[in-house]
Amino acid sequence: xxxxxxxxxxxxxxxxxxxxxxxxxxxxxxxxxxxxxxxxxxxxxxxxxxxxxxxxxxxxxxxxxxxxxxxxxxxxxxxxxxxxxxxxxxxxxxxxxxxxxxxxxxxxxxxxxxxxxxxxxxxxxxxxxxxxxxxxxxxxxxxxxxxxxxxxxxxxxxxxxxxxxxxxxxxxxxxxxxxxxxxxxxxxxxxxxxxxxxxxxxxxxxxxxxxxxxxxxxxxxxxxxxxxxxxxxxxxxxxxxxxxxxxxxxxxxxxxxxxxxxxxxxxxxxxxxxxxxxxxxxxxx
Amino acid sequence: xxxxxxxxxxxxxxxxxxxxxxxxxxxxxxxxxxxxxxxxxxxxxxxxxxxxxxxxxxxxxxxxxxxxxxxxxxxxxxxxxxxxxxxxxxxxxxxxxxxxxxxxxxxxxxxxxxxxxxxxxxxxxxxxxxxxxxxxxxxxxxxxxxxxxxxxxxxxxxxxxxxxxxxxxxxxxxxxxxxxxxxxxxxxxxxxxxxxxxxxxxxxxxxxxxxxxxxxxxxxxxxxxxxxxxxxxxxxxxxxxxxxxxxxxxxxxxxxxxxxxxxxxxxxxxxxxxxxxxxxxxxxxxxxxxxxxxxxxxxxxxxxxxxxxxxxxxxxxxxxxxxxxxxxxxxxxxxxxxxxxxxxxxxxxxxxxxxxx
Numbered sequence: 001x002x003x004x005x006x007x008x009x010x011x012x013x014x015x016x017x018x019x020x021x022x023x024x025x026x027x028x029x030x031x032x033x034x035x036x037x038x039x040x041x042x043x044x045x046x047x048x049x050x051x052x053x054x055x056x057x058x059x060x061x062x063x064x065x066x067x068x069x070x071x072x073x074x075x076x077x078x079x080x081x082x083x084x085x086x087x088x089x090x091x092x093x094x095x096x097x098x099x100x101x102x103x104x105x106x107x108x109x110x111x112x113x114x115x116x117x118x119x120x121x122x123x124x125x126x127x128x129x130x131x132x133x134x135x136x137x138x139x140x141x142x143x144x145x146x147x148x149x150x151x152x153x154x155x156x157x158x159x160x161x162x163x164x165x166x167x168x169x170x171x172x173x174x175x176x177x178x179x180x181x182x183x184x185x186x187x188x189x190x191x192x193x194x195x196x197x198x199x200x201x202x203x204x205x206x207x208x209x210x211x212x213x214x215x216x217x218x219x220x221x222x223x224x225x226x227x228x229x230x231x232x233x234x235x236x237x238x239x240x241x242x243x244x245x246x247x248x249x250x251x252x253x254x255x256x257x258x259x260x261x262x263x264x265x266x267x268x269x270x271x272x273x274x275x276x277x278x279x280x281x282x283x284x285x
Numbered sequence: 286x287x288x289x290x291x292x293x294x295x296x297x298x299x300x301x302x303x304x305x306x307x308x309x310x311x312x313x314x315x316x317x318x319x320x321x322x323x324x325x326x327x328x329x330x331x332x333x334x335x336x337x338x339x340x341x342x343x344x345x346x347x348x349x350x351x352x353x354x355x356x357x358x359x360x361x362x363x364x365x366x367x368x369x370x371x372x373x374x375x376x377x378x379x380x381x382x383x384x385x386x387x388x389x390x391x392x393x394x395x396x397x398x399x400x401x402x403x404x405x406x407x408x409x410x411x412x413x414x415x416x417x418x419x420x421x422x423x424x425x426x427x428x429x430x431x432x433x434x435x436x437x438x439x440x441x442x443x444x445x446x447x448x449x450x451x452x453x454x455x456x457x458x459x460x461x462x463x464x465x466x467x468x469x470x471x472x473x474x475x476x477x478x479x480x481x482x483x484x485x486x487x488x489x490x491x492x493x494x495x496x497x498x499x500x501x502x503x504x505x506x507x508x509x510x511x512x513x514x515x516x517x518x519x520x521x522x523x524x525x526x527x528x529x530x531x532x533x534x535x536x537x538x539x540x541x542x543x544x545x546x547x548x549x550x551x552x553x554x555x556x557x558x559x560x561x562x563x564x565x566x567x568x569x570x571x572x573x574x575x576x577x578x579x580x581x582x583x584x585x586x587x588x589x590x591x592x593x594x595x596x597x598x599x600x601x602x603x604x605x606x607x608x609x610x611x612x613x614x615x616x617x618x619x620x621x622x623x624x625x626x627x628x629x630x631x632x633x634x635x636x637x638x639x640x641x642x
Contacts, residue, residue: 043382043626045600046361059601142453146460151417151447232417232449232457239448245353246421247598248360248381 048251056251060088065240087240088259094235098153098225102160103214106221109165110210113172118198127173134166139227156228163224164217171213175206208275208282215271218264310513311344312506314366314521315359317352320471320560321392321498322368323550324532327542328524330549337524341516352451359383365506365514366521371497372423372589376598379626380609384504386628388518389525390573394496396563397471398427399488401458401478404465408435408486411466412443417458418468420448423496426592428468430495431487471560472552490563494576495585500525504628522633523642526570533568570637577631578614586611586619 002008010018034047048056062079065087083089116123116130138145138159145162149155179202187197229238237260244253275282316325328334329347338345350358352369356377359367368391369377378385406414408431418424425446432438449457451469458467459480467477477483489496500521506514531542540554547557567573576582593599594606603609610620614631636642 041382043380043600045381056601143456143460146453146457150461150463151449151457230450231453232447234415234445234447242450243420243448245357247376247600248357249601251601 045248045250048254052251053255056249057088057255060252060255061086063087065090088256091235091237091240092259092263094239095225095229095237098156098160098228098236099221102157102164102221102225105157105161106164106168106214109161109168110172110214113169114176114198114203114206116169117173117176118194118202123173126169130166130169130173133162134170136162138162138224142231151232156225156233159228160221160224164220167217167220168210168214172206172210175209175213176202179205208279211271211275211278215268215275218268218271222260222264309342309344310509310511310517311346312366312514312517313346313348313364314368314500315348315350315355315364316368317350317355318550319352319368319498320397320557320564321566323546323552323557324525324528325368326549327546328528331545333528334520334524337520337527338517340523341520343513343517343520345517345520359501359503362503365517366500366502368498368500370423371499371586372426372593374499374501375586375590375609375611375627376593378501378503379611380593380599380603382626384626384628385501386504386507386630387499387501387577388507388630388633389500389522390567390577390629390634391498391500391525392564392566393494393498393576394423394470394489394563395493395565396488396490397474397560398423398468398496399470399474399485400428400431400466400468401474401483402466402486403462403482405484406465406486408432409437409440412437412440413445414465415445415447416466416468417447417449417454417464419451419454420446421596421598424468424470425596426589427487427489427492427496429592430492430588434491471563472556475556475559488563493565494581495588497582497585507630518633519636519642522570522637526637526642529566529568532566570634574631574634574638577629577634582629583613583617583619586613590619 003010030047031050034044034049037044037047038049062082064085077085112126116126145155145158149158183201183205184197187201192200226238226241229236230242233239237256241253241256244250244256314325316322325347326349329345334345334347348364355364355367356369356373358364359369360378360381360383362383366388371387374385374387400408400411402411411432416428418428428444429438429441432441432444447464449467451473454467454469455473455476458464458477469477474485474488478485502514502518502521507518508514528542532539532546534542543557543561544554547554550557567576590599590606590609590611594603599606599609607620608624609627610618610622610625612618612625612628614629618625
């Protein structure tokens with residue numbers, strides 16, 4: 001059977017090889033070009049070697065940022081204390097806090113979407129505005145955001161909410177509308193009230209899909225968060241990347257980017273597992 | 286499959302023959318919007334650059350960038366010449382091992398960069414407040430020099446910098462009245478100063494000649510064996526000084542050139558003149574030559590390289606500022622002789638001054 005047919009059945013070894021092939025090709029070509037650049041110019045900073053990146057990552061992990069005070073007994077600290085005082089840990093904490101707050105604030109958006117879908121007056125009031133708002137490119141209105149929210153934490157979180165909130169609201173709204181009418185009627189005939197129907201029949205059903213949609217929007221959340229940190233901030237992963245760019249510290253930037261990718265992957269994976277555990281009856285995701 | 290391969294190899298062949306077809310060596314010059322560099326765009330648009338390029342048998346493309354990407358492109362060797370400040374020339378290409386030569390010292394900031402405050406704060410009161418600026422650029426250099434000149438350098442530790450992108454810094458400061466201090470450059474400075482209750486407490490006219498705007502070329506381009514790199518540099522210098530002569534003409538004649546320059550960078554004549562007033566542009570080659578050969582340049586570069594080193598702008602692994610050495614026109618070197626990475630070459634300005642271009 002030709003391997004290019006729909007019915008092809010790759011062996012285990014082929015599956016493994018094929019799925020890692022692009023990684024290998026990417027890495028090989030990177031290090032090949034990097035090596036060439038380093039032979040030509042030993043001080044090259046654009047494409048650091050694996051050793052430089054390892055060193056950069058170790059420094060980021062164990063050493064505090066250069067503008068931070070160095071603890072007097074820095075040499076004697078345990079490894080754990082060193083990591084906690086290190087640049088990477090502090091940046092991750094700062095970005096992580098903003099991320100968690102904005103994720104938490106996305107849940108009211110779900111509730112709003114649900115109510116818009118269930119209660120005609122709420123829907124009428126919000127729908128057109130949210131539809132309009134969804135199409136606004138928030139990043140181009142920054143000067144107005146600064147007036148409304150300053151340039152501190154609030155502004156960064158609002159940027160995420162304005163960017164991602166409407167999508168989540170509209171998605172929950174549409175999912176709510178997608179719940180079969182018969183079930184709602186049945187709920188009423190069995191004596192449920194408005195809120196019981198809303199929360200115990202509809203919300204329960206849309207919940208796994210809503211979680212899925214939040215999960216798919218993780219990257220958008222991260223993009224808005226990074227833009228916010230690059231515009232004005234004193235800490236955070238994107239702040240560090242913006243600063244390091246100023247002197248081409250690619251040996252630290254590349255490990256940072258990979259670290260962010262890993263974190264995002266883990267959150268995504270965690271949410272998928274959580275969703276499956278919570279809603280074993282839901283098969284779509 | 287075979288068809289695909291044939292088509293692809295055909296394309297590769299075509300691309301190869303296309304790039305071999307041009308006999309005139311082509312060079313790319315990158316610039317970003319700034320009062321001292323806007324003339325480069327006009328130079329290209331008005332045909333002035335082409336005239337000089339033709340004279341020296343080269344072709345020159347001029348490309349506009351944002352400032353940071355222009356530096357990236359220069360370091361990655363995607364462009365051959367680039368407009369940048371003396372500080373960035375040292376901490377970007379030179380520190381990244383890209384041997385760089387300054388061929389034109391165009392101007393110095395004589396008030397273009399400034400420290401602005403609300404509530405009439407003084408420099409002594411700034412520590413403890415947050416300072417909006419693009420960290421690790423000339424803005425931070427200016428601010429820390431100001432503090433040092435006023436004997437406040439011990440207070441620098443208490444200053445909290447907020448790294449703010451230059452594209453949003455004016456909006457961020459004007460929009461958020463809880464911010465008290467901002468350091469930035471023109472035309473943003475003029476824009477911010479129009480806000481209520483904002484005053485200027487320090488600017489680059491108090492450290493004249495320290496923030497220099499250069500035109501730099503990669504040294505390996507200059508040293509090409511066929512001499513095309515040098516012809517490229519000569520063409521730039523020739524066009525530059527012809528243009529500055531036109532710019533400095535009094536009355537409507539000069540105004541016409543200035544307003545064309547302002548136009549290509551989407552500015553107005555009035556605003557451009559306002560920026561020129563705080564820029565010490567070396568309109569003539571002899572004045573630029575004198576600056577480049579002066580001892581003051583050495584003192585400036587000493588300050589700049591110490592600043593860059595202490596802020597780790599020369600790289601985490603650079604153990605001494607001497608590892609990124611600077612060579613001056615008289616042959617003297619700051620740093621290790623075998624690690625010269627930035628060169629100030631006065632010869633093109635000298636040729637222009639002698640009318641030999």
